[in-house]
Amino acid sequence: MQIKTASVAAVSASVGLNIHKGKTKVLKYNRENNPITLDDETLEDVESYQYLGSIINEQGGSDAHVKAKIGKAVLPYGAETWRTTTTTIKKVQVFINGCLCKILNIHWPDTISNSLLWESIHQLPVGEEIRRRWRWIGHTLRKSSNCIRRQALPWNLEGRWKRGRPKNRLDREIEGDMKKMNNKWKELGRIDQNRVGWRMLVIGLCSFTRSNRPK
Known part of the structure; x- marks a missing residue:
């Protein structure tokens, strides 16, 4: 560093x-x-700082940032760079579902399933929406090789981890997605030159997560 x-x-x-x-x-x-x-x-x-409206802390996550943005109208902005913990996904999804019900004038005791709610307005679950970070990654991969943002994607962090269970990180999630797609950075850089092919790759990844989501 x-x-x-x-x-x-x-x-x-x-x-x-x-x-x-x-x-x-x-x-x-x-x-x-x-x-x-x-x-x-x-x-x-x-231990934490605010950059362009985003709160970043030493846990490397979005929990504090999400909590601060719940009361704002910019909740999903910059979501492509979040590390998506289960807690964060549930918290954001509950908030979004509540907003959708108010928009559609659905109030208790009327009920509607989440899947039907999302389908009625063509809304993806927040986990799949965030997974569209690959559109942002594609834009980054098309940058010059001298671009620091592009260099940061495959960059291996230096130093020694603290003791205990490792925290979930954005790079871990990206690596997990790459394993599902059976691709590496070099191959992704080649695919990215074809915008249509890259768009199909992103759609396929979202479809994979949707088909493997618990019913």
Whole structure:
């Protein structure tokens, strides 16, 4: 991470930009790493921070972010980068179902199954909607090889994990999806050049999860 930080600082300086050390924070994601420095100045370690309206914490998840966004009209924005824990999925789905029932004027004691509710307005379950992150991944893979965002996708995190059960992470979920598709990054990079083929890949992945969802 120190190398990446120094690289970003060097590129910024080459175009006349300077990184504000006071506003730059370090969030360690279930890792025990050495302090990160910038121009021999140690950057502050934090447990959470807010970036572009998103709350990111040291657990590497979206629980705090989802809780903060429940009361806002921007709940699903940026969902393609969430790590989808069961708790998060259920919490978001309950909120969405409640909103849909209000929109359709469905109130107790009237009842309707979730599947019928979703079908009536052509709405996908939130888990499948988030899985469409692969559309965002496809857009990222079409970036230049020098793009930091593209480099970050297959990047292996450095350092040593803390003791205990590992937390679910976005990269773990992406790797799980890749196993279902029986593809690797190199193969995905080739498929991504054909937008139609990539769109079919994403549709197939969503169909796979829908067919394997418990009834």
